[in-house]
Amino acid sequence: MARFVVAKVGEIPRGEQKVVRVKGREILLLNVDDEYAALLNRCPHEGAKLLCGARVGLLESDEPGRFSYTRQGEFLRCPWHGWEFEIRTGQSWCDPKDTRIKNYDVKIEPGESLAKGPYVAESFPVHVEDSYIVIYL
Amino acid sequence: MDAGIHSIDCDIHPSIPGTKALMPYLEEHWRDHLSFRGIDDVELTYNAYRNPFSCRPDWRPPSGKPGGDPSQVLEQALDAFGASIGILNPLWGGPVVYADDMAFALCHAANDWIAATWLDRDPRLRASMLVPFESPELAAEEIEHRARDPRFVQVLLLAMTEAPLGRRHYWPIYRAAARAGLPIAIHAGTGYRNPPTGIGWPSTYVEDYAAQTGGFQTQVLSLMTEGVLTKFPELKVVLVESGVAWLTSFLWRLNKTWRGVRIEVPWIKEAPAEILRRSLRMTIQPLNAPKGEEQVRRMLDHIGGDHMLLFSTDYPHWHFDGGDAMPPGLPAALHRKIRLDNPLETYSRLTETLQ
Numbered sequence: 335m336a337r338f339v340v341a342k343v344g345e346i347p348r349g350e351q352k353v354v355r356v357k358g359r360e361i362l363l364l365n366v367d368d369e370y371a372a373l374l375n376r377c378p379h380e381g382a383k384l385l386c387g388a389r390v391g392l393l394e395s396d397e398p399g400r401f402s403y404t405r406q407g408e409f410l411r412c413p414w415h416g417w418e419f420e421i422r423t424g425q426s427w428c429d430p431k432d433t434r435i436k437n438y439d440v441k442i443e444p445g446e447s448l449a450k451g452p453y454v455a456e457s458f459p460v461h462v463e464d465s466y467i468v469i470y471l
Numbered sequence: 472m473d474a475g476i477h478s479i480d481c482d483i484h485p486s487i488p489g490t491k492a493l494m495p496y497l498e499e500h501w502r503d504h505l506s507f508r509g510i511d512d513v514e515l516t517y518n519a520y521r522n523p524f525s526c527r528p529d530w531r532p533p534s535g536k537p538g539g540d541p542s543q544v545l546e547q548a549l550d551a552f553g554a555s556i557g558i559l560n561p562l563w564g565g566p567v568v569y570a571d572d573m574a575f576a577l578c579h580a581a582n583d584w585i586a587a588t589w590l591d592r593d594p595r596l597r598a599s600m601l602v603p604f605e606s607p608e609l610a611a612e613e614i615e616h617r618a619r620d621p622r623f624v625q626v627l628l629l630a631m632t633e634a635p636l637g638r639r640h641y642w643p644i645y646r647a648a649a650r651a652g653l654p655i656a657i658h659a660g661t662g663y664r665n666p667p668t669g670i671g672w673p674s675t676y677v678e679d680y681a682a683q684t685g686g687f688q689t690q691v692l693s694l695m696t697e698g699v700l701t702k703f704p705e706l707k708v709v710l711v712e713s714g715v716a717w718l719t720s721f722l723w724r725l726n727k728t729w730r731g732v733r734i735e736v737p738w739i740k741e742a743p744a745e746i747l748r749r750s751l752r753m754t755i756q757p758l759n760a761p762k763g764e765e766q767v768r769r770m771l772d773h774i775g776g777d778h779m780l781l782f783s784t785d786y787p788h789w790h791f792d793g794g795d796a797m798p799p800g801l802p803a804a805l806h807r808k809i810r811l812d813n814p815l816e817t818y819s820r821l822t823e824t825l826q
């Protein structure tokens with residue numbers, strides 16, 4: 335499994351995301367409370383680009399008329415048909431077993447360890463004093 | 472279970488002669504009121520009994536309303552089809568009278584009359600109770616009262632009401648029914664408080680009848696999305712004379728739409744089709760299904776539940792000729808389930824009263 339350095343820590347603020355390209359794939363890199371998730375930038379339903387989706391929380395209810403809204407920013411709502419996905423797992427809320435976004439292992443690693451290689455940083459300068467987001471693919 | 476019980480007809484229509492017959496069961500001021508105003512025949516316009524479709528020709532009595540003579544109904548609907556139990560669904564205008572108190576009085580009296588004239592006459596008969604469903608508090612009162620008689624096995628509503636049945640305004644009905652362990656039956660029909668289509672008034676009978684499907688869909692949709700079926704998970708909803716095959720594509724559409732906008736109804740936590748398969752039951756006359764066993768089998772696969780089908784003749788309505796009420800194409804292996812197991816599972820009161 336190859337490692338790809340895709341972004342510098344601090345570059346993506348909390349609650350934000352950016353698209354990176356790895357081996358021809360568009361991958362959506364998301365910051366959820368300073369933890370990172372990497373999802374294919376493509377809805378498994380009909381292929382919408384998930385970068386355009388809203389970051390939302392989870393609306394639940396114990397009974398009609400009662401609303402509980404929690405975990406703000408931990409879900410992604412597809413811009414085309416409104417399907418909701420849990421960012422950490424890529425699972426859809428309505429059909430978690432069969433409908434999920436392809437996700438990738440992602441880690442934060444210090445520049446010092448990355449400088450030793452082997453790694454692939456597509457035109458990405460690595461400095462030993464910084465930390466980086468690395469995707470395993 | 473009594474070994475002699477092998478078939479339960481879940482949709483038989485007795486007729487109610489008029490308010491004159493109900494006088495013994497009405498309070499004095501209502502007797503005076505109804506006589507003074509000349510209110511006797513309180514039929515649903517929807518169920519006009521002279522309409523050929525409302526009675527199979529060989530079942531039509533020489534005079535009077537079809538389904539008016541208990542001995543004839545027992546012979547033609549129960550004996551002729553080998554039914555051990557028959558559930559009476561009186562289609563009548565009392566429940567949709569605008570004056571709330573009069574609707575309540577008429578329903579109460581009609582239920583008393585059904586008990587005395589029909590249920591007392593033959594132990595094979597059961598009935599749905601009539602309630603003034605546009606006044607849900609009064610309807611709940613009648614449910615609580617009538618539930619004491621175990622021969623009343625469900626609460627009868629119509630497919631087209633003043634507002635969608637899931638609205639919270641109607642919930643006293645479901646609370647009372649659930650508490651008493653009674654299913655809700657929604658029968659094709661309307662009191663015409665709204666046009667029978669969402670677009671407006673149609674010109675013809677065929678439109679009026681076929682459009683009932685839209686009424687059923689709206690009610691099922693409303694009961695599901697508003698949360699009635701999750702708030703009262705034990706409540707069964709029986710669609711009567713609804714047709715069956717339309718449910719297939721409706722479930723697909725519902726599941727798909729829910730995925731996109733489920734935040735409107737977060738109390739719906741699983742695919743709507745799963746909830747409906749659990750809560751809904753449907754009578755089999757008419758089936759409105761494609762021809763041939765293979766196609767019917769595929770339709771049942773799509774619906775995902777042969778546990779949902781309940782045997783019915785819909786007597787005296789004219790859906791079939793001859794002596795076999797089981798619609799063609801329903802696999803023989805399912806007949807027992809449809810005739811007996813499913814009705815017993817749906818109507819727990821049947822088991823209680825048979826033991």
